Amino acid sequence: MPNDDLSGAWTPTPRDNHSSRGRLERVLRSGRFAVTAELNPPDSANPQDVYDRALVLAQVCDAINATDASGANVHMSSVGISALLARAGYACVMQVSCRDRNRIAIQGDILGAAAMGVSNLLCLTGDGVQVGDQPDAKPVFDLDSISLLATVRRMRDDGEFLSGRKITTPPEMFLGAAANPFAPPYDFRPVRLAKKITAGAQFIQTNYCFDLPRLGEYMARVREMGLHEKCFILVGVGPLASARAARWIRSNVPGIHIPDPVITRLEGAEDQKAEGKRICVELIQQIREMDGIAGVHIMAYRQEELVASIVEESGILAARRLTAQAGAPRTGRGRHLGD
C-alpha cells in the first residue's frame, strides 16, 4: 500500500477565465436566476418528437438538458438530441454518463458534440445498470464523473486527449457536474463538490430537492468553504404526480430522497397532481431565497407540459424582467466566475 508516488495528485491547471459564452453561461454570469429543464428523451427515431418536447420547455428556460440513458434505460442518445436541439437554435446541456462508454468513446463524442454546436456539458457517473430496463448489460465505468471533468477540461484548455495527443481545434465547453446533497455521507458531499470544482466544474445541477432543511445545511457548508463563488449551483426540483408515484420513486430510483411530510401532504390533497405541482412551485420560491444558489433545474418526468406554468407561477421570470429593467443584477446574486 505504499503508493503515494504511484499516481500522485492529478491536478489539472485551473483556467477560471475560460468561457464558451453560450446562453446558459451568459445568464449565469449576469447574475440572473437561471432556469434549466430536462427533456424526456423519446423512444423513437423521429426528430419531431424531440422538437415537440423542446418547444414547451424552450419558452421558459435558459437551457434544455438532454439526458444520457438516465436510470439506465435506453432512449434516444444525448448526442443525438443535443445535435438536433443545437441545429434548431436551442441552448442545451448534453449529459454524459460514464456507465455505457469508455474513455475513447467519450472523448470522441465530445469532439463530435462540440462540432455540432453543443456548448454545455454535464459530466455524470451514471446510475448502475441494475435499475434500468436492461440489467443484463455490462457496466463500463471506465472514468468517473470527476476524472471525466478533468478529461474534458484538459481537452478544452490544453488541447489534448488523455493520451497527450494534440487536438487541432479543442472543444469549447461550459462544464457542469451533478451533486446530491441528499445522500449520505452528508459531510462528505461538500468535499466532493470541491473536488468537482477543482476537476473543472463551472456549474452544478443537483439531484431532486424535497428537503429544504437538508439543502440549507449543505449550502451553509458550501458557503463556508466559499464554493458558491467558484461555481454556479442550480438546484434540482420537479413535480410529483401522486403520493403513490412518490413512494415508488423513493424506493426504486437511486439517490432521490422524499421526506414523509411531503408524501403525507400529497395523500391529503384532493387533486394530488395539482398538489405536487404546488409543492414544486413553493420549493422554487424558497430555494430562490437561499444564499449562494444561481438557479433551478426542473425535472418533470413525463410531465413536461407542467414546466411552463411551474416557472410562471414561481415568479422567477417576472423577477428577472424587473431586474433587466433596473439594468443591474440583484445584489448577492451577481457572481463573476474568475473575472
Next chain:
Amino acid sequence: MYFVRRWSVRHAGKLSRVYRVFEALLFLSTPLLKLTGFSRLERPTRFIERGAKGLLFDCRMCGQCALTRTGLSCPMNCPKEMRNGPCGGVRPDGNCEVKPGMRCVWVEAWRGAARMGDLETIAGIEPPVDHRLWGRSSWLAVARERTEKKQAGDAKR
C-alpha cells in the same frame, strides 16, 4: 472477506500506522530488491500482496493502490469502481445503490479517513485507472518508481 474488510476500516488508525512502518521497511530494502531484479520479484510479491491485502481489504489487485488515500476502504469494491468519492445513489442507510446488502465503500472510506485523522488526502483527485496494471503488484511498482526517481535525481546532480 466482507467482515474483515469492515474491521480493517474500523481500525484504520492503527492499521495505517502499521502500514507506514511496513512502507519504510520496503523502501529501506529497495536496493536489495533492485539487486534481485524487480521483474524476478514480481510473481512472489504479487502472491504475498494478493494474500495480505485480499484478506484485510478485499483487494482486487488493480495494481495502482489507493488505500492510504481512501481511508483503507478499497474503492475497487465499489460496483462503479469510483475512485473519487461516493456516487449520488448511496441509500439513506449508507448502503450501496447497486448492492443493497453492502455498505457503500465511500461511506466506509470517509469513516476510515476520519479514523486516520486525515480528511485532506481523501479530497485529492485520482486519475482514471490504468487498466494495463490489473493483477500486478503495486508495492513493487512504487518501490521501482522510487528507485527510478532517485536515479534520475542522482544523475542530475
